[in-house]
Structures are given as C-alpha cells and as structure tokens.
Amino acid sequence: MNTTAASDFDAFLASAWNEHGDVPEAVAQRLAAHRGRVTAPAQVGPFAALLAxxxxxxxxxxxxxxxxxxxxxxxxxxxxxARAAIDRRVASLRHCAGEAGALEGLTEPDRVSALALAAAALAGRGDLAGAIGAFDEALACAQALPTADVAGIARALAVGGNNLASVLEEKGHRSADETRGMLAAARAGLSYWKLAGTWLEEERAEYRLARSLLKAGDVAQAVQAAQRCVAVCEANDAPALERFFGHAVLAVAYRSAGDRSGFEASRGLAMQAYDAVPNDERPWCEGDLAELNTR
Structure with missing residues (x-):
C-alpha cells in the first residue's frame, strides 16, 4: 500500500469518526459505499471498529x-x-441481535472483548438489562483468564465499563440491579484502565466512579474516589480541564456528605482551574459548572 493511499484512508476514517455522532445514518452509508478503501490487513481493524x-x-x-x-x-x-478483529465484531453484533451461539468459535479473550463491545452497543440502544448481562458475563470470563491474556482485553473492558456506567448514571430511576451494574461497570472501568491506559484514563475513571457512587448514594466512597481523582491530577501536573473536573466532583461529593467547608474549598479550586481552561474546551464543563453554581 503506497503512502498516499494510506494517508487518504486515514483522513477518510478520521472524518467519519468526527461526524458519526451527529449524522450516523450518513456515515453508515458512506462506510458501506467506501468499504473498498480497505485494501490492507492493517486497515481492517480500524475500519471494522467504526463500522460495528x-x-x-x-x-x-x-x-x-x-x-x-x-x-x-x-x-x-x-x-x-485482521480476521480476529472481524470475528469479534461479528460475534458482538450477532449477540446483540439475540442469536444463539453467536460467540461460539471465539477464543476466550476474544469472547470477553465481544461481550464488552455488545454491552456498549446494547446500552447505546437502551437495552440496559441486556447490556448489564453482557458486561457481567465479560467480567466473569475475564476473571477466569490467565494474567498474560488479561492485558490484551483490558482496554475493551475499560471502555465498556466506563460507557455502561455513564449510561446508567443518566437513568432517572434505576432498579437495584441497574445500580449494582452501574457500580460494577465503573469499578471495572477503573481497574482495567489502570492496566490499559495512562494516568489520564485512570483519573477520568476515578471521576466516573465518584459520579456512579454519588448516584448510588454511597457518599463516603464517592468522596474517596474524588480525592483519588484530584491526587492523580496533582501527581501528573494535569491540564486545567482535568483539574477542573477533579475538584468539581470532589466539591459535589463534599456537599452531598454535608461538608460545607470542604465543598467551598474544592469549589474554589475548581473555579481557579476553570479560569485557565481554554475557551474551546469550556463547553465540556457546563454540566459540572452548573452543579457548582447551585448553592
């Protein structure tokens, strides 16, 4: 594959990723029409990931x-x-469609990845029971794997856990099983990001866990998770955006715990960080900012 063709493929895929959230149908049609752009094994995985x-x-x-x-x-x-990348995603979509035996023939690590992918897809479609079931099964399978195999599937579990916890947090009235699934997903997201990610993913996973714990009413543990989030930021000289989120969630956790002085101190640090957030990143802060300004 020549350099120009590779560059064109990368640009095509980047554009599709950037636009898919706003116009998924248009991007889906584009992917179907241009699947002939995939001409080398190295391109199969990235294209298959977006397509699925x-x-x-x-x-x-x-x-x-x-x-x-x-x-x-x-x-x-x-x-x-490349073949395994296709097999995982085919199995995942078939599992989402309710096909019996959809995961047969996969290796155990690929089975875990397929289930984690299915959990994210089902959560996105509003099938929370199916998503929780798939993620529970993924975690159970992962726990039975040899340590050497866990590294290869850690990222799929980290992403799946984070996404599922986030969706469940947004649900207005969760059942007991949904709350359990939310916390299991958030904790798994943190555990597996520690294996697969950098300090940035770990910090954001602590933020996610703090949010999930607050939704579950476990204020004491939420404070602890938020404190760890801030500590990771401080240890790594985090940029202003990350420091804002860390101090903001800690402030909210302190307020939920009835610690007014803790809330005011953390709110002040969050607002100091916000002042340093670049203008183009500030829209990401709006939800947390609104919480801080609700007295």
Missing amino acids: HVYGEHLGRWARGVELLDALRGAAGDDAA
Whole structure:
C-alpha cells in the first residue's frame, strides 16, 4: 500500500469518526459505499471498529453490520489479527441481535472483548438489562483468564465499563440491579484502565466512579474516589480541564456528605482551574459548572 493511499484512508476514517455522532445514518452509508478503501490487513481493524460501532450502537442494524463486516474478509486475507478483529465484531453484533451461539468459535479473550463491545452497543440502544448481562458475563470470563491474556482485553473492558456506567448514571430511576451494574461497570472501568491506559484514563475513571457512587448514594466512597481523582491530577501536573473536573466532583461529593467547608474549598479550586481552561474546551464543563453554581 503506497503512502498516499494510506494517508487518504486515514483522513477518510478520521472524518467519519468526527461526524458519526451527529449524522450516523450518513456515515453508515458512506462506510458501506467506501468499504473498498480497505485494501490492507492493517486497515481492517480500524475500519471494522467504526463500522460495528455505527451500525450497532448508533443504529441497531445488527444484520447489516454483520454483512458489511463479512465483506471485509477479503482485505484481511490470512492475517490473523485482521480476521480476529472481524470475528469479534461479528460475534458482538450477532449477540446483540439475540442469536444463539453467536460467540461460539471465539477464543476466550476474544469472547470477553465481544461481550464488552455488545454491552456498549446494547446500552447505546437502551437495552440496559441486556447490556448489564453482557458486561457481567465479560467480567466473569475475564476473571477466569490467565494474567498474560488479561492485558490484551483490558482496554475493551475499560471502555465498556466506563460507557455502561455513564449510561446508567443518566437513568432517572434505576432498579437495584441497574445500580449494582452501574457500580460494577465503573469499578471495572477503573481497574482495567489502570492496566490499559495512562494516568489520564485512570483519573477520568476515578471521576466516573465518584459520579456512579454519588448516584448510588454511597457518599463516603464517592468522596474517596474524588480525592483519588484530584491526587492523580496533582501527581501528573494535569491540564486545567482535568483539574477542573477533579475538584468539581470532589466539591459535589463534599456537599452531598454535608461538608460545607470542604465543598467551598474544592469549589474554589475548581473555579481557579476553570479560569485557565481554554475557551474551546469550556463547553465540556457546563454540566459540572452548573452543579457548582447551585448553592
């Protein structure tokens, strides 16, 4: 594959990722029409990831997603990694569609990844019971894996846990099982980001866990998670945006615990950090900022 073709493919994929959240149907059609751009095994995984995400989580068109993924097998050739990338996502979409035996034939690590992907897709489609069930199964399978195999699936579990916890936090009235699933997902997100990510992912996972704990009414542990979030920021000279979120969630946790002085101190630090947040990043702060300004 020549350099120009590789550059064109990367630009095409980056544009599709940037736009898919706003216009998933248009991006889905573009991916289907341009799957011929995938001409090398190294391109299969990235393209398959976006294709399965759009046709699954955004559109719930499981069968069409499988059809398009199968069409990539020619480009994968005999490359084991490329073929496995397709197999995981095909299994994930089939599992979401309720097909019996969808995960048969996968290795155990690939089974875990497929279940984590399915959990994210089902959560995105509003099937929270299905998402929790898939993620519970993924965690159970992961716990039975040898340590050497865990590293390869840690990122899938980290992303899946974070996404599922976030969706469940937004639910107005959670059942006891949904609250349990939310906390299990947030804790798994933190545990697996520690294996697969950097300090940044760890800090954000602590933030997510603090939010989930607050939603669950476990204020004492929420304060602890928020304190760890701030500590990670301080230890790594985090940029203003990350420091804002850390101090903001700690302030909210202190307020929930009835610690007014803790709230005021953390709120002050959050606002100092906010003053240093670049203008183009400030829209991300609006929700937390509104909470801080509610006295």
